Amino acid sequence: MAVFKPGKNRREIIEELLRDLDPSLREEARRLLESMSPDELAGLRKEDVYRRLGKQRPS
Numbered sequence: 001m002a003v004f005k006p007g008k009n010r011r012e013i014i015e016e017l018l019r020d021l022d023p024s025l026r027e028e029a030r031r032l033l034e035s036m037s038p039d040e041l042a043g044l045r046k047e048d049v050y051r052r053l054g055k056q057r058p059s
Contacts (some may be wrong), residue, residue, distance in 0.1 A: 014043050020046055028053060 014033045018026050029049050
């Protein structure tokens with residue numbers, strides 16, 4: 001399920017995605033997400049962030 005909901009701004013979307021990520025990956029993920037366009041962020045899921053970072057999701 002994508003995180004984007006109408007009425008959310010770019011910063012809120014990024015913060016929501018980062019909230020549940022492993023703390024050791026947050027800064028790297030923040031740089032990745034801030035470089036993405038709003039259209040790319042709209043349908044992004046946490047699993048997609050892990051895949052783009054090339055990391056395994058922690059169990």
